[in-house]
Amino acid sequence: MESNHSPFDMNRRVMIAGMAWLPALSGALLPTSSEGQTTSDVPLASWNDGSAKQAILDFVRATTDQGSAKFVPPEGRIAAFDQDGTLWVEHPIYSQVVYCLDRVPAVVEKDPKLKNVEPFKTVLSGNREAVAKLSLRELEKILVATLTGMSVDDFEGEAKKWLTNAKDTRWKRPYTELIYQPMLEVMQYLRVNGFKTYIVTGGGQDFVRVYSNQVYGIPVEQVVGTAGGTKFGYHKNGTPFLTKEPRLLLNDDKAGKPEGIHLMIGRRPNAAFGNSGGDREMLEYTGAGDGARLMMLVLHDDGQREYAYGPAQGLPDSKVGTFSQALYDEAKKKGWTVISMKNDWKRIFAFDKKA
Amino acid sequence: MESNHSPFDMNRRVMIAGMAWLPALSGALLPTSSEGQTTSDVPLASWNDGSAKQAILDFVRATTDQGSAKFVPPEGRIAAFDQDGTLWVEHPIYSQVVYCLDRVPAVVEKDPKLKNVEPFKTVLSGNREAVAKLSLRELEKILVATLTGMSVDDFEGEAKKWLTNAKDTRWKRPYTELIYQPMLEVMQYLRVNGFKTYIVTGGGQDFVRVYSNQVYGIPVEQVVGTAGGTKFGYHKNGTPFLTKEPRLLLNDDKAGKPEGIHLMIGRRPNAAFGNSGGDREMLEYTGAGDGARLMMLVLHDDGQREYAYGPAQGLPDSKVGTFSQALYDEAKKKGWTVISMKNDWKRIFAFDKKA
Secondary structure, X not given: OOOOOOOOOOOHHHHHHHHOOOOOOOOOOOOOOXXXXXXXXXXXXXXXXXXXXXXXXXXXXXXXXXXXXXXXXXXXXXXXXXXXXXXXXXXXXXXXXXXXXXXXXXXXXXXXXXXXXXXXXXXXXXXXXXXXOOOHHHHHHHHHHHHOOOEHHHHHHHHHHHHHHOOOOOOOOOHHHOEEHHHXXXXXXXXXXXXXXXXXXXXXXXXXXXXXXXXXXXXXXXXEEEEEEEEEEEOOXXXXXXXXXXXXXXXXXXXXXXXXXXXXXXXXXOEEEEOOHHHHHHHXXXXXXXXXXXXXXXXXXXXXXXXXXXXXXXOOOOOOOOOOHHHHHHHHHHXXXXXXXXXXXXOOEOOOOOO | OOOOOOOOOOOHHHHHHHHOOOOOOOOOOOOOOOHHHOOOOOOOOOEXXXXXXXXXXXXXXXXXXXXXXXXXXXXHOEEEEOOEOOOEOOOOOOHHHHHHHHHHHHHHHHOHHHHHOOOHHHHHHOOHHXXXXXXXXXXXXHHHHHHOOOEHHHHHHHHHHHHHHOOOOOOXXXXXXXXXXXXXXXHHHHXXXXXXXXXXXXXXXXXXXXXXXXXXXXXXXXXXXXXXXXXXXXXXXXXXEEEEEEEEEEOOOOOHHHHHHHHHOOOOOOEEEEOOHHHHHHHHHHHOOOOOOEEEEEEOEOOOOOOEOOHHHOOOOOOOOOOOHHHHHHHHHHOOEEEEXXXXXXXXXXXXXXX
């Protein structure tokens, strides 16, 4: 197991609750490395043979073979993917929260009186242990200050710039390279087979839209996430624009995921992928439909190549990772497939050596 | 001009405000006539030659010709259509409001104490003049009672049944046949040219989704409308389901249209079509983008084949139709194209004789 000394090692539930405030903006292409888009003629090339890979192959065959009793016409094929911990690294802290903390100096520069006001003062101090101890309410203040109050276009510009320059502390790479290559292959395999792939994330809808097309090949309109309201208004010259408001429209986590799916997609997915208790209701909702169903949970059991965390691995639940024993039991009972990162994946990232 | 003696001749602003409560559900195919889907090898076959038709042709050429300075790659092509009065008949009353009034007896049957409670008592009386005089608050009560409190699936089933059986009083046809054939041709022409077509309606998102695919060829996820929240829960047997709640998430009218577009689509349309003040902000927002832009407004000036209403025709604004003189002036000033139903359209409906 990877030891964890991150200064931002906050309680996951705090993170999730805080994510409720993450708002939104117009997506665009991000000029990042194209490694994440690596394709292969062999479907699921980074997957070891086993029950997880087989479940994907069986599901696609059942839904796309016209002779199958469970055939689904192409226009009915929908697959939903959680993001944090399912498509990219979430441990020890959500990348979007790093973005918010990194934006604090710019916010204070614009509004200097915040300099001596908590929680901004603590963030500016650089005392990482103190930052890690910020309360939920304090964290929300940071999210609101860094994710709202600006135009949709300004937010997009700032987020794009950050994503281009910021690097994680362990791999020293842009966050947009910390994508699970096997999951990219699943998305691509499903798309090649006529599925419309959606991200359904507790993270900010506008934040994820900034890179979804470049990183996942998913257009902005297929990103469902926690979303705040915007307010239509006019610049002095009469040009209209939208301002991001601290008003929560959709908390796209737990029960909010099927609710968000209904709002944004309007029909039940045939397949859903997650990794935590935040995805439970989405998988239940997906599983309750007719015909072939595929529900999968990524288990973080690879402390060497990524991280190992969560009670299902006998590890404490106090940090990130709410893949609880109860969720594990529900998965077993309902026939959901648990993906072992350690055993099912030949490699984790596109930049890993090929197996 | 068509005289108007409808019992449901309510104030349009009342209707629009009331629509704020209209919620949502999973779309599906509706077994209606396929007349509305009539296609033709000739693009815009039901359009007379003129500036309106030419504006559409010019826009498509500018955005799809690779040699054009205003070329837009296919994945960037988005067109947004208002529904009521732009794609189908809205006069003298929105079809969805007829649905709600028609549902009142069933609601009262389930909850008999409502029988003697206003506004249900008035609706049950069959006194159409009294119904037409219901206040906004009373109308909202009817919308809430008939559009919320049931499961998403139950609502879809009821709405589908109604759409199959109900007929309008003038043409004696299902409402889903009162679609403007020339607008179907525009949508199809845009789709053939790589545009993704969206409905952006003040009407209920869930209601429109019931027939959007069958009637307009627009999948449910491309319907943006006034939307209420849903609540995730479980049946006694453990099966999850969503209940429609009387909680407004998106009032997709006026400024709510660009806000809804940002929430649901995440990028600015290249083209937008409307017919009233409820569409003004959407057209302004669309027009504020770079490159080729197409903003069009349908003018209801054909009292013989459809209806003529609105101040831009010198008619009063007190009923439906908020195509005000101010909107007309803004259109002229900003180069938006006004479509004259009378002069630009060879036929209005698919069931009209071909010209």
